[in-house]
Amino acid sequence: MKQFSTLLLKEWRENLRNFKIFWIPVVFILLGVTEPLSNYYLPQILDATGGLPDGAVIELPDPEPEQLLVAVMGQFQLIGMLVLVLAYMGSIAGERRNGTATLLYVRPLSYVSYFLSKWLMASIVALISVWAGFLAGYYYTAVLFSAVPFGEFLAFAATYSLWMVLVVTLVLFASASMQNAGLAAGFTLAALLILQLIDSLFGSRWEWSPLKLPNYAASFLDIGPDVTALIWTLAISLVCLIGLAALGIWFSKRNRAKTKV
Amino acid sequence: MNVLEVRSLTKRFGTEQAVDGLGFELAEGSATALIGPNGAGKTTTLSMLAGLLEASAGEIQRKKNLSIGFLPQYPRFFPWLSALEFTEMAAKLSGVDSRKARQQAERTLGFVGLGQVANKKIGGFSGGMKQRLGLAQAMVHQPSLLLLDEPISSLDPTGRREVMELLKSLLGQTTILYSTHILNDAEEMTDQLLFLQNGRLVEHGSLNQVRSRYADPQIRIRFENTNAAERFMHESPWPAAVQGTAVIVPVKAEGPIMQDVFRFLSVKSLPVVGVEQETASLEDIFLKVVAGK
Numbered sequence: 052m053k054q055f056s057t058l059l060l061k062e063w064r065e066n067l068r069n070f071k072i073f074w075i076p077v078v079f080i081l082l083g084v085t086e087p088l089s090n091y092y093l094p095q096i097l098d099a100t101g102g103l104p105d106g107a108v109i110e111l112p113d114p115e116p117e118q119l120l121v122a123v124m125g126q127f128q129l130i131g132m133l134v135l136v137l138a139y140m141g142s143i144a145g146e147r148r149n150g151t152a153t154l155l156y157v158r159p160l161s162y163v164s165y166f167l168s169k170w171l172m173a174s175i176v177a178l179i180s181v182w183a184g185f186l187a188g189y190y191y192t193a194v195l196f197s198a199v200p201f202g203e204f205l206a207f208a209a210t211y212s213l214w215m216v217l218v219v220t221l222v223l224f225a226s227a228s229m230q231n232a233g234l235a236a237g238f239t240l241a242a243l244l245i246l247q248l249i250d251s252l253f254g255s256r257w258e259w260s261p262l263k264l265p266n267y268a269a270s271f272l273d274i275g276p277d278v279t280a281l282i283w284t285l286a287i288s289l290v291c292l293i294g295l296a297a298l299g300i301w302f303s304k305r306n307r308a309k310t311k312v
Numbered sequence: 313m314n315v316l317e318v319r320s321l322t323k324r325f326g327t328e329q330a331v332d333g334l335g336f337e338l339a340e341g342s343a344t345a346l347i348g349p350n351g352a353g354k355t356t357t358l359s360m361l362a363g364l365l366e367a368s369a370g371e372i373q374r375k376k377n378l379s380i381g382f383l384p385q386y387p388r389f390f391p392w393l394s395a396l397e398f399t400e401m402a403a404k405l406s407g408v409d410s411r412k413a414r415q416q417a418e419r420t421l422g423f424v425g426l427g428q429v430a431n432k433k434i435g436g437f438s439g440g441m442k443q444r445l446g447l448a449q450a451m452v453h454q455p456s457l458l459l460l461d462e463p464i465s466s467l468d469p470t471g472r473r474e475v476m477e478l479l480k481s482l483l484g485q486t487t488i489l490y491s492t493h494i495l496n497d498a499e500e501m502t503d504q505l506l507f508l509q510n511g512r513l514v515e516h517g518s519l520n521q522v523r524s525r526y527a528d529p530q531i532r533i534r535f536e537n538t539n540a541a542e543r544f545m546h547e548s549p550w551p552a553a554v555q556g557t558a559v560i561v562p563v564k565a566e567g568p569i570m571q572d573v574f575r576f577l578s579v580k581s582l583p584v585v586g587v588e589q590e591t592a593s594l595e596d597i598f599l600k601v602v603a604g605k
Contacts, residue, residue: 057404068392150388157362157382158405312384
């Protein structure tokens with residue numbers, strides 16, 4: 052526990068002084084703002100780019116605010132996830148590679164504290180980013196179009212938050228188990244793409260899957276998810292999260308000899 | 313009392329035998345120098361003793377509750393931490409009480425000569441400063457055994473002297489095992505020498521023991537020119553070797569020949585510049601050991 056707070060302080064200083072705690076949320080806020088703004092100004096954008104005959108009248112139906120928030124989530128699923136993977140791919144593999152880990156590993160280090168301090172810090176940054184991004188999107192949608200009921204929005208963002216924490220856990224697991232940061236990022240992205248592909252191809256046969264968390268999050272803005280399916284999905288997601296963290300701890304201990312001396 | 317005993321320590325990387333059946337002991341409060349050519353297995357040995365690498369075979373017996381400080385050859389630091397922040401973290405992770413950690417870190421940084429820059433970011437440190445910081449993080453928790461991989465090699469002469477003095481002041485309470493290829497320095501601080509070659513311990517003992525085994529005393533006669541040196545070699549009754557304008561004559565065990573040399577020189581009236589009796593330096597021994605006795 053004492054080691055955990057010492058290591059968490061180190062992670063906090065790293066994220067603060069590398070500006071990760073600032074620039075990652077900024078990316079998410081931009082993603083959150085772009086969706087409602089670009090929809091609002093779509094007629095002007097079309098007008099400015101030209102290509103339409105003179106006198107053509109552009110009439111677009113106003114998008115539903117729920118659709119805009121789901122579109123924001125779509126951006127997070129692509130760019131947001133990529134940013135988080137790239138930002139944290141080197142958390143453990145990078146420290147081993149550049150040799151900074153050596154001076155930690157020669158001490159009676161608790162690898163549980165070592166892994167979890169990194170996990171907690173990365174999760175905090177991911178959560179700040181997701182909530183800042185969604186709130187920005189929510190605000191601009193409400194101002195430019197109309198407001199989504201706030202309760203639904205909270206359930207939506209909270210469910211999606213668990214998904215992002217799961218992604219962060221996967222990145223750290225990969226960083227603990229892989230040779231270097233690049234491999235860790237490649238593994239994480241490949242795993243996410245393949246699993247999402249499988250879930251979208253055959254996913255109609257099952258309802259309980261962590262990969263459906265974004266879908267369930269989105270359905271809170273619609274008719275609401277099937278409660279039983281959601282609870283089971285949440286439970287399985289938690290089991291996956293704990294399992295990945297446990298494996299990550301085991302790997303970070305096993306791979307300690309791979310650090311550069 | 314030994315703080316550490318090593319028996320038949322072996323490390324293989326694939327088919328490569330990096331360390332092969334090493335055995336030695338470290339007496340409490342003593343200084344041991346680990347010497348050997350590049351690739352002899354010094355760093356691998358130290359990594360195993362520090363617990364970073366698993367041994368393939370053999371055993372390392374540590375004294376109960378032995379606390380170890382380790383300085384790698386090229387210590388790497390988080391550039392975004394200050395020297396004090398890093399040293400304090402190192403102390404805490406080694407089990408120093410949170411309240412004492414900062415105080416102890418400050419004192420250690422002062423001790424290694426980084427007191428002025430304690431609050432500066434490590435990212436801006438020079439190589440020598442990093443080496444000192446490496447020493448600070450190794451000793452901040454006051455370990456009873458210090459393992460130092462080339463602690464002085466990357467320092468300038470002044471820094472080398474300072475760090476040597478600093479390490480010597482620790483001896484007694486602290487046991488030190490260090491590797492080095494600067495043999496002059498090893499000569500100065502060593503109770504035990506361990507010569508490593510191709511992963512094997514090829515020679516060990518105290519400096520005097522090793523010296524008496526290898527270093528027959530010799531007489532060095534310096535002449536004004538090579539001609540005179542060569543004449544001496546051909547005409548003298550002793551086996552001699554020419555080294556530039558000088559001649560080396562090994563001293564036989566049977567008796568002193570210094571007087572014989574003087575007599576011979578005056579008879580032949582060779583242009584002598586100087587005559588001195590030498591014991592072989594650690595460097596000579598090193599070359600002999602490495603060349604295979």
